[in-house]
Amino acid sequence: MTQHRNKRNTQVTVVGLGLMGRALAGAFVRGGLDVTVWNRTASRADDLVAGGARRAGSVREAVEAAGPDGLVVVCLTDYDAVREVLDPLGGLLDGRVLVNLTSGTSTVARETAARVAEAGGVCLDGAVMATPDGIGTADATVLLSGDFGAWTRHEKTLRLLGGRTDHIGDDHGLAALYEMGVLGLMWGILNGFLHGAALLGAAGVRAEAFAPVAKQGVATVAGWLDDYARRADAGDHGSPEATVETHLATMNHLVHESEALGVDTELPRLVRELAERAVAAGHGGDEYSVMIDVFRKRVGTPS
Known part of the structure; x- marks a missing residue:
């Protein structure tokens, strides 16, 4: 299948390459974007790298690769893992848009968005209502809540994840609910x-x-x-x-x-x-x- 590079050369970083994380990154790669991936077990990126993604050696390198206008997508086991990965980044999140697709409660989703905001970043929290093999298809549902400006800025990119991807409100906890x-x-x-x-x-x-x-x-x-x-x-x-x-x-x-x-x-x-x-x-x-x-x-x- 021929890939068509986005005219804006949109840069996306995906942090976390479990079954769902790999599916998310794969959808971005198939969409012709510049994709950087990171996972604690580096070998999980092998197929993605073979398909055109770039493997980062660290979370910091992965986030830097997204650039100030890119998108950082996080899909980890739980919110403890999210904090463990993101907290050391500090000001590196300044100005960046982070899309958190890690499952958890609405309270923790709001807390995570506040921590990202304290670091100068902007957060969207999301709920993926599809199996990994459904990601990127017309039937996949991905609900996003949080900063509407971030959504409009990256809507085209995020819709690559599924035909039913949508923003449902400014409250960061809505997607989790x-x-x-x-x-x-x-x-x-x-x-x-x-x-x-x-x-x-x-x-x-x-x-x-x-x-x-x-x-x-x-x-x-x-x-x-x-x-x-x-x-x-x-x-x-x-x-x-x-x-x-x-x-x-x-x-x-x-x-x-x-x-x-x-x-x-x-x-x-x-x-x-x-x-x-x-x-x-x-x-x-x-x-x-x-x-x-x-x-x-x-x-x-x-x-």
């Missing part, structure tokens, strides 16, 4: 599927047979989200299509079925307990969307 929300959704779906597969497995049904039915079920539930979002934002849980009490009755069936088949009941019991809190607080006749107030600890919170 979106990521945590999606992670909760992911585990909810996966745990629900695997629990259901365990139930059917007790009757000799293979998980592969359950999967297409489960996918259709997930798609049906996904179709409810817009209405649930509207209700959650408006605090309007009236005129229910299915009340919390209706859901609770079905939850009891799931608990009893699990018990009868010798399948672990902890997950369905937890779901039932949350619904019982809403009922105890007088919301049994409301739409199930009222459960957002349970999660917000506005109703049914144990003393």
